[in-house]
Amino acid sequence: MPAILRYRDDCIDPVLYTYFRSSCSWRVRIALAWKGIEYESQYVNLVKDGGQQEDYSTINPMKQVPALVMNGSTMTQSVAMLEYLEEVHPEKPLLPKDPLERVKVREIVSVISGGIQPLQNLSVLQKIGDEGKMEWGKFWIDKGFQGKFI
Ligand SMILES: N[C@@H](CCC(=O)N[C@@H](CS)C(=O)NCC(=O)O)C(=O)O
Known part of the structure; x- marks a missing residue:
């Protein structure tokens, strides 16, 4: 098992807004796990809206998951998140070398x-x-x- 990494010692854990059926969230969860980055999950129910989605629109006005809050920035597009994670955590790369x-x-x-x-x-x-x-x-x-x- 890889060691669990933190992004920086002075940085709070990343927070991932996610939903279990969301394939876009899986991408980011898989990358975080592959890179061994510890994070906190916040669950957004896309199907049953108990008012939660209004609150979530302050994180992502499109009300879509995932959103990743990391290093003081809120990211709302999964592929951009993957690229960011690759740039700040190049060890355990997502992309091949060639x-x-x-x-x-x-x-x-x-x-x-x-x-x-x-x-x-x-x-x-x-x-x-x-x-x-x-x-x-x-x-x-x-x-x-x-x-x-x-
Ligand atoms: N381009 C966005 C798409 C995000 C997206 O469509 N997420 C889906 C779940 S996989 C969602 O939140 N759907 C609910 C909706 O669109 O209302 C990304 O890659 O992050």
Whole structure:
């Protein structure tokens, strides 16, 4: 097991606003765990809104997770968070060394974060409505996976 690292001795632990079903949050949780960075979780329920989401809009006005509060800054886009974590914690890298292999990783990141997830996100499916949402979601997931992974 890797040693648990703190970002800096004089820095409070990072806080990750997260939801268990959120794939965007998984990305950041996986990176934090891989790099051995200790953090505190704050749970935002995307499905049941008990008024909590209004409070959360002060953290992320789009009311989406994840948000990462780290080193005095609030970050609201998962890929930007991954890049930041890579820059401040280059040990245990997320990217391979070889530039062409890095391109492949970045292509996969772009397909998932730009071509799949936003199109079948909860708020998008709510706009599509119950009747068409499964077909819609499947279409974009298949297209992204077939284009990039098959
Ligand atoms: N581009 C953002 C997308 C964030 C996002 O869409 N998060 C989803 C969960 S995976 C969410 O909060 N959905 C609720 C909503 O959009 O209302 C990122 O990568 O952080």
